[in-house]
Amino acid sequence: MFPFLPVNCVCLAQLLALCGCVAFWQVSHLERSVSAELRRRRGETEEREEKEKGPTSKAKQQTSNESTMEEELGLIGASAEDTEAELIRRICDTELLAEENLLSAFLPLLVKVCSSPGRYSHPQLTTAACLALSQYMMINPSVCEENIRLMFTVLERSTLPVVRANAIIALGDLIVRFPNILEPWTQNLYARLSDEEPSVRQTAVTVLTQLVLKDVLKVKGQVSEVALLLIDPEPHITSLALNFFNELASKDNAIYNLLPDIISRLSDPERGMSSEDFNTIMKQLFSYITKERQTESLVEKLCQRFRTAKTERQWCDLAMSLSLLSMCERGFKRLQECWECYSDKLTEPGVYQPLLSITSKLRRGAKPQFKAQIDEFEKRLTAVHTRGLENVESPEMDEENKNGKPSSDATTRNRHPKRGQTKSSVSSHADDSFVTPQRSRKSKKPVITFSSDEGEDDEEAVMEELETPKVTTPIARSSRRARLRN
Numbered sequence: 001m002f003p004f005l006p007v008n009c010v011c012l013a014q015l016l017a018l019c020g021c022v023a024f025w026q027v028s029h030l031e032r033s034v035s036a037e038l039r040r041r042r043g044e045t046e047e048r049e050e051k052e053k054g055p056t057s058k059a060k061q062q063t064s065n066e067s068t069m070e071e072e073l074g075l076i077g078a079s080a081e082d083t084e085a086e087l088i089r090r091i092c093d094t095e096l097l098a099e100e101n102l103l104s105a106f107l108p109l110l111v112k113v114c115s116s117p118g119r120y121s122h123p124q125l126t127t128a129a130c131l132a133l134s135q136y137m138m139i140n141p142s143v144c145e146e147n148i149r150l151m152f153t154v155l156e157r158s159t160l161p162v163v164r165a166n167a168i169i170a171l172g173d174l175i176v177r178f179p180n181i182l183e184p185w186t187q188n189l190y191a192r193l194s195d196e197e198p199s200v201r202q203t204a205v206t207v208l209t210q211l212v213l214k215d216v217l218k219v220k221g222q223v224s225e226v227a228l229l230l231i232d233p234e235p236h237i238t239s240l241a242l243n244f245f246n247e248l249a250s251k252d253n254a255i256y257n258l259l260p261d262i263i264s265r266l267s268d269p270e271r272g273m274s275s276e277d278f279n280t281i282m283k284q285l286f287s288y289i290t291k292e293r294q295t296e297s298l299v300e301k302l303c304q305r306f307r308t309a310k311t312e313r314q315w316c317d318l319a320m321s322l323s324l325l326s327m328c329e330r331g332f333k334r335l336q337e338c339w340e341c342y343s344d345k346l347t348e349p350g351v352y353q354p355l356l357s358i359t360s361k362l363r364r365g366a367k368p369q370f371k372a373q374i375d376e377f378e379k380r381l382t383a384v385h386t387r388g389l390e391n392v393e394s395p396e397m398d399e400e401n402k403n404g405k406p407s408s409d410a411t412t413r414n415r416h417p418k419r420g421q422t423k424s425s426v427s428s429h430a431d432d433s434f435v436t437p438q439r440s441r442k443s444k445k446p447v448i449t450f451s452s453d454e455g456e457d458d459e460e461a462v463m464e465e466l467e468t469p470k471v472t473t474p475i476a477r478s479s480r481r482a483r484l485r486n
Contacts (some may be wrong), residue, residue, distance in 0.1 A: 009120075009122035009124065009125045010122075010124060010125075012125055013122070013124045013125040013127070013128035013129070014128070015106075016106065016109070016110060016113070016125070016128045016129050016132045017128040017131065017132060019103065019106045019110070019132055019136075020110075020128070020131055020132025020133070020134075020135035020136065021132075021135070022103060023096070023103055023132075023135050023136050023138070023139055024135040024138060026096055026103075026139075027092060027096070027138055027139055030088050030091055030092065031088060034088065035084060035085075035088055038084045038087070039081075039084065042084070092139050092140045093140045093141075093142070096139050096140075097136075097139060097140070097143065103136075106132075107136055107143070110129055110132055110133045110136060111133065111147065111150065113125065113126070113129035114126075114129050114130050114133050114150055114151075114154055115150055117154075117157075117158065117159075123160055123162075126158070126160060126163060127160065127162055127163050127166065130151075130154050130158070130163050130166060130167060131166050131170065133147060133150075133151065134151060134166075134167065134170030134171070134173075134174070135170075137151070137170075137174060138173065138174065138177060141178050141181060144174060144177075144178050144181055145178075145181050148174075148181060148182070148185065151167060151170070151171065152171075152185055152188050154167055155167040155168065155171070155188065155189075155192065156188065156191075161197040161199050161200050162199075164192065164195065164197070164200045165199055165200050165203040168189065168192055168200070168203050168204050168207050169203065169207060171185075171189060171207075172189075172207040172208075172210070172211060175189075175211060175216055175217065176211075176216055179216065186217060186220075186222070187222060189204070189207075189208070190204075190208070190222035190225050190226075191225070192204040193205060193208070193225040193226060193228070193229060194225060194228065198234045198237060201229065201232065201234075201237055202234070202236065202237050202240065205226060205229055205237065205240045205241055205244065206240060208226065208244075209240070209243070209244045209247070212244070212248065213247050213248070219248070219254060219258060221258070221261040221262070221265060223248075223258055223262065224261070224262045224265040224266055226241055226244055226245075227241070227245075227262055227266065227281050227285065228266075228281070229241035230242065230245075230280065230281050230284055231277050231280055231281060242284070245284070245285065245288065249288040253294070255285060255288045255289070256288075256289060256291075256294045256297075256298070259285060259286075259289070259298065260298075260301050260302065260305065262285065263282070263302070263305075263317065263318070263321055264305065266278055266281065266317070267309075267313065267314045267317035267318070269311050269313060269314070275313075275316070275317075275320075278317055278320070279320060279324075282320065282321055282324050283324055286321070286324040286325060286326075289325065289326070290326070292328055292330060292331070295325050295326060295327060295328070295331045296330050296331045296334050298325060299322065299325065299327065299331045299334045299335050299338070300334050300337075300338060302318050302321055302322055303318075303322070303334075303335065303338035303341040303342060304338070304341060305318055306318055306341045306342045306345060307341055312348055312350065315342075315345045315348060315350065315351050316348065316350030316351060316354075318342075318351075319342070319350065319351040319352075319353075319354040319355055320350075320354045322335070322354060322355065322358065323354035323355065323357050323358050327358060327361070327362065329362075329370055332358070332362055332373075332374070332377075335358070336373075336377060342355075343384055346381060346384045346385045347384070347385060347388060352381065352385040355381055356378065356381055356382075359374050359377060359378045359381070362374050
């Protein structure tokens with residue numbers, strides 16, 4: 001038995017790197033060169049068969065017409081291509097990593113080095129092993145699925161930035177090749193956008209930009225992590241994030257659909273983002289909202305989020321987001337319709353001031369009629385901000401306070417005038433138009449007196465409307481001759 005000999009880490013790293021390169025180029029050779037050669041041979045065979053087959057009879061002519069129709073529909077070509085793709089897939093699944101193949105002998109060693117960073121701590125060895133393992137995972141889905149958890153563990157816990165950056169690039173290639181296996185892990189990939197190392201953040205935003213713009217990854221709420229890079233201290237990373245959103249804005253409604261979730265995530269108290277950074281990010285994102293219909297819909301969505309927001313900071317962020325929209329008359333109308341969503345939060349200066357700035361922007365160049373609506377809304381905002389919502393019932397309260405509120409006794413006397421005193425007209429009391437009118441009393445029904453033949457002439461029967469019987473009873477009256485006879 002051979003004695004245990006120490007292994008040079010650099011030599012072992014070179015060996016593992018060689019194994020990874022061989023595995024990768026084997027797959028590349030199969031999918032590019034071999035697949036292209038199979039298509040070329042198939043084309044030559046089809047041309048030769050067409051020349052050899054000469055339709056000499058009606059039956060052959062009919063068969064030729066049917067095959068030509070199938071070729072036009074692409075049925076023959078599609079079936080042949082599927083057969084070729086299945087052949088390449090079968091070679092990758094069963095032959096490249098077969099037990100008798102030399103590549104399979106190094107796979108357990110790769111897994112051991114990657115899963116034991118404390119024991120194999122040499123930087124060059126760790127880097128080569130992780131990269132080679134990712135290249136092995138490109139061969140077939142079974143190897144990828146068995147080692148995907150290990151690869152993401154390396155991505156999150158490795159102390160070497162170069163290992164984390166290489167893992168991001170490798171995982172980006174694996175997402176393209178095996179999207180169903182990698183789909184549950186995409187959130188871990190977005191998490192590297194907040195890596196402490198600038199080189200890792202740069203690699204992450206570059207890879208994710210390519211995946212999102214090529215529709216390999218679905219754009220979800222994790223894009224808020226990309227938005228954070230708009231305020232990154234590294235200028236080149238900021239420019240990459242800006243390029244990401246510029247490209248994303250070219251897709252229909254992409255940023256519009258993501259904005260509410262981005263605002264909710266960035267305004268989360270646990271994130272601890274400052275108001276200045278939040279405003280900087282939102283200014284850039286709202287600059288992509290140019291359609292009036294999108295603005296109107298965003299006004300309603302943001303107003304509805306006031307109901308679920310729990311902290312004052314979230315209220316202020318929502319109000320600031322509303323003020324950054326290029327609002328027009330339709331958007332302002334929707335803001336008025338959603339008054340109940342935010343009116344109880346106007347006592348906060350961080351909510352009141354941004355909404356007040358909306359009226360200042362809308363007033364510029366507004367028509368007189370629209371300007372009157374803006375002024376009325378501004379008075380309403382100010383009234384609620386200064387006195388609270390419970391003390392303001394209508395926009396006319398400001399006029400009442402300026403002119404002086406009538407005393408409660410005078411109001412009572414006006415509501416209950418003395419007998420014989422006529423009520424004043426509505427026009428003479430324009431200042432009291434906001435007072436809720438008292439419910440008018442119903443006038444008494446006239447007293448109906450019936451004379452009876454039994455001598456009950458003095459009895460009165462008062463019948464109100466609700467007591468009137470449904471079926472009336474006819475009253476028998478004696479004739480005049482009978483009364484004179486008596």
